[in-house]
Amino acid sequence: MDKDKKMYVLGMFPYPSGDGLHVGHVRIYTAVDVMARYFRMKSFDPSTRSTRSGLLQARVLAPMGWDAFGLPAENAAIKNKTIPQEIVPKNYNNFREQMKALSFSFDWEREFATTDPTYYGLTQWIFLELYKKGLVYREQVPINWCPKCKTGLANEEVLPDGTHERCGTATGKKDLPQWVMKITKYADRLLSDLDMDLGEDFDKGLSFDSPQLAQDSQATRSLDWPRGILEMQRNWIGKKEGVRLFHKVEGMDLQLDAFSAYPIWCFADTFMVIAPEHPLVKELVKGSEYESSVTKFIEESAQITAEQRTEEKFEKKGVFTGRYTNDPFNPGSRLPVWVANFAVMGFGTGIIRCSAHDPRDYEFAQKYNIQLKEVVERIDPLVPVNAHTNEGVLKDSGPFTGSKISSQTIEEVKEWIEDQKIGRRETTYHLRDWVFSRQRYWGEPIPLVHCKTCGVQALPEKDLPLELPDLKSYEPTDTGESPLSRVTEWVKTTCPKCGEEARRETDTMPNWAGSCWYHLAFAFWKNANRQDGEKSTHDVLEVYRKSQSDTPYTDFWREVARPAIDKYLPVDWYLGGAEHAVLHLLYARFWNKVLYDLGHLSFTEPYLRLRSVGMVLAPDGRKMSKSWGNVINPDDVVKQYGSDPVRLYEMFMGPWDQVTAWDSRALVGMRRFLERVQKAYEDSPLDQETSPLLLQKLAKLVAHIERGIVEQKFNTCIAGCMEFVNEWKNGSLVLSREHMGNFAQIMCPFAPKTAQKLWEIAGHDSSSKVEALGWPQIEVKEGEIGLPVVYAVQINGKLRAVVEVASEVARDKEQVLKQVRASQTVAKWLVGEPKRTIFVAGKLVNFVLV
């Protein structure tokens, strides 16, 4: 094996809740373990066979850790009247034991929790790197607020009807200063890199000459992610190139800017709409006869929750402001300005130019009798053409009258707009900046200090990690501030710049922070459980912290972390749930790009191949949920059936990427199969020659499993194994000792315990490990075995017979046709000479009579 090659297989690390591992987790991590075990065997180098640790030299990384900060643990601790520091380790220790019980062969000496100060010190260091790069800023951002509990709430604590999930009070919003990350600065790259050629980053993991991986090197080496998830990322970023258009309000010194993504249709616009929450609305009507009606409308709109607003039946409503603007597209015309609830702040400018060519605008204009104009002849006489089609020939459109709409004329219009100085090109994004503050206890403290004279100061690297103080009471405060703000002795500090008294930032980081870079940490992480006597990451970092350097973390990153990261990253296979399709993946990609720009990483995309698992439903076909009482606990089934049958069942139950309902009865089939194989091994003498048919099947099975594993078609791999055993035992066929060993080897990724037992029954002693000699290679040359080839014979495309042809002539068309025609059944159907004969070598003959 090429020493520069590696394989990094990663399952999205779990949030260790008190309920323990879920069968959905088991489905993901069994797949990760199957792949990891396969790649380890595959990476075995026969030339190092004599060295004791040929396997250990292979650079296959399959780590596991715990995403342990965040709201659920904090709320669970509050509920149980304890502290997160106590329940979190309890939870992840339980997760680890459950995983070990399932024989997951993860690199346990690399395990960590994001709540470990050694880990979150590095998270804080990365935060400061982003901060120093100017990607973190402070802004007033509204949070969800429960006026009764006097507490800030996460979105998930607010029910769809806008009430607080715990007390039922209607929630509101409260403005708080928050730290925000400028992810929008990276919007373009986050979008275009989805299609970028990743070059050699992609090649590093190609050493295992597996079927699909071999294909990759020939295809474009852009991200190999499910199409749907790529699409969701694109939509979430939501890049729109358009124009910002300027309008003067008649009789006022006021400009209204509107964004348009379809500028070529602007000649049709006949009115404008402004969002009720737009800051200029009040100014527009101040002191006019419209003031009261508009104010009333604003108040009404404010009471409607965002949820209600997005309901389908939601009625488009508005009121006239009494104001008009000029229309730069139709000089001399004026556009009435309405306030309407279908305009929202936060997209575009909050002000829209409206026309008959937008169904929503059209509906609104019809309702309020606003004059309309159309610039493209209708196709359907009942409705105006929709601008989104961007098709048609313009009429009544100033200098563009008579132009056919095309990408070229759209460009011309944009140019014309800029020439006329009535607007300018602008790109908008759906993506917003990322609110990074949480007014919560259980998260990484944000390592900033507020000084009266020096303003906000970053904590020096030497002071990291900034540890979370142990608190007995950590419930949210009634001002909405973080619970940390109450801990006077912790908050009180000195300014790193001037040394005067200063206050620590009391907000903590969101749950996402730890998961933004954990895949990097696994590359260099060493925990204290190591057997090999090497220093743990904690100890190494301590040495740096106690050194003279002012930048111990930067030094550590450069000297320790970076070389290991370069060795293993990017992640070759990333397996997890589709629920992270947008946020986690986007945030992690964002941090990766920033770290790349800072020179801390050598690659721009963290996850090369992404696969999402299908949900496991309860036996009743519904989602598993405590409230339905239909949750299957993996502990119970492992106890009842054993770990190998559970692993096998999770892989066998259906296509890995599709939803399937759990069926405990089907599980017994897995145990039966494993017992049957073991019996078959015990009954087989070890001194036989393998039957030719079986040898051929075994060779095919090995190839099938290799392809199946990299394509995540685990279900058919297992079916293939079952089929093989059925062939073996139902016929009077025999397997040699060597081939019995081979079958044990290919079973190993799926059912490692059973595979080891089979290996031993096949004559190896227990000090020999089934995975230790690599992946079996069985070569059968075509024709060597001399088995007859089965031809399907069709008449007019309809199957009429099946004919065996001796292997020596099985590829010779003339000979095959002769033999096929000799069959009685074929002769019966073959009336007259065929007009055409289709011959597919080794497979099929089709006589076409008509």
Next chain:
RNA sequence: GCCGAGGUGGCGGAAUGGCAGACGCACGAGACUUAAAAUCUCGCGGUAGCAAUACCGUGCGGGUUCGAUCCCCGCCCUCGGCACCA
């Protein structure tokens, strides 16, 4: 409305242009057993037939092809995600 994934026996599913229903579950019959469980053997899409066999059959309608579960066009349904996005 848009985007995505699906629709095949009683059930989970297999077959990605070439023998539809592999493999497993459930079910039925038989063997073993005093009996049951377990295990083993056989059967198991529908219709007709004692049978050989024939016809029908992969959500619906059309098309391409010697040949379509698979590719193309138009619909229907289920699940997941997003949405007054200007």
